[in-house]
Amino acid sequence: MSRTVYVNGEYVPEEEAKVSVFDRGFLFADGVYEVTSVLDGKLIDFDGHAKRLERSLNELDMDMPMGRDALLDIHRELVRRNGIGDGLIYLQVTRGAADRDFAYPEGATPTVVLFTQAKPGLADAPLAKEGMKIISIPDLRWGRRDIKTVQLLYPSMGKMAAKAAGAHDAWMVEDDHVTEGTSNNAYIVKDGTIVTRHLGNEILHGITRAAVLRFAREAQMQVEERAFTLEEAKQADEAFVTSASTFVMPVVSIDGVAVGEGVPGPVATRLRDIYLEESRKAAI
Known part of the structure; x- marks a missing residue:
């Protein structure tokens, strides 16, 4: 129909x-x-x-x-x-x-x-239990990524590069630091601290990002907003992404390197549960 x-x-x-x-x-x-x-x-x-x-x-x-x-x-x-x-x-x-x-x-x-x-079944995506595989690509976009424009050609190219590599998505890297995913904000977890890039013109000011960070702080989780390197991400205990369509989605490998134990970690899993529960309560 x-x-x-x-x-x-x-x-x-x-x-x-x-x-x-x-x-x-x-x-x-x-x-x-x-x-x-x-x-x-x-x-x-x-x-x-x-x-x-x-x-x-x-x-x-x-x-x-x-x-x-x-x-x-x-x-x-x-x-x-x-x-x-x-x-x-x-x-x-x-x-x-x-x-x-x-x-x-x-x-x-x-x-x-x-x-x-x-x-x-949007909230019950099997990938949330399996975790995403990520590759890295250079960030070749224009400088005003904070504006959510319809110009999505390079993110599309990034997703196709990920698909060709047998991965689910790509993280973009500029000056050795991760900016964000092709259609999501990027995070790592190290020693219990959630790290995600600070707001600026370099990344989209994610609505899901804002909610997830608020929920994390309310749950007494440690949050650090700063740029992190690709090598930091590969050495992290956990990684995940957030977006309106994926909510909180664990990342289990980057460029073929397992993140942590190579399975969705406890922080990302808990945050996903919290986000879905609280968002459903506030939905209109």
């Missing part, structure tokens, strides 16, 4: 959804996006995603296309129309359609698109 998607104020069958060939998202990757998880028919961390959307738009001199409540209504309506129990909602906002020119157009109407992906 066809999905219902949202395009510029209308709910339409996906086959009928249309965006202009002159849309700047298509021509220049001039747009931003967010991904909100759905568990048990409810939205996880919606307010955090809405706030980050506004921040990303502001960094590109774009206005929010609508208020928080209107955005929430659309998310909920798509969940209802598509019968989503567990899954994801993707939201993309571009600067809109205009004749091709590098300069920002004046008066263009933003393009707003939302669509769902059903993911039954």
Whole structure:
């Protein structure tokens, strides 16, 4: 059965959804996006995603296309129309359609698109019990990774490199230090301390990251926000990633080197359980 998607104020069958060939998202990757998880028919961390959307738009001199409540209504309506129990909602906002020119157009109407992906059993992914295999690649992206833009070509290349190597994902490395994964924030655990890169323009300010670090501190876990090297990661007791679609996902090997005992560790496993429990309580 066809999905219902949202395009510029209308709910339409996906086959009928249309965006202009002159849309700047298509021509220049001039747009931003967010991904909100759905568990048990409810939205996880919606307010955090809405706030980050506004921040990303502001960094590109774009206005929010609508208020928080209107955005929430659309998310909920798509969940209802598509019968989503567990899954994801993707939201993309571009600067809109205009004749091709590098300069920002004046008066263009933003393009707003939302669509769902059903993911039954999203919180029960078998990979959480097996752990991810990671490779490392140079971080060749632009310098403003804190803006969640639709320009995802290099992360796609990284995922394909990981697939070719028989791994699940790639961590990107700059100046010998890990920045983040292709679509997630990266962490190691050493002597009971959780280490993850500090916020800056070098990484995405993950919404799941913020929640996980808050829960970790509330559980009296030690957290250190600093850059760590690839060699530190390979010598760590544990490693894991966080994202809206994977929650907390253990990492068991990096470049073929086993992390710790080569199985999901207790810190990542506990954090995953805490995150899912607390997020379900706060879901809307």
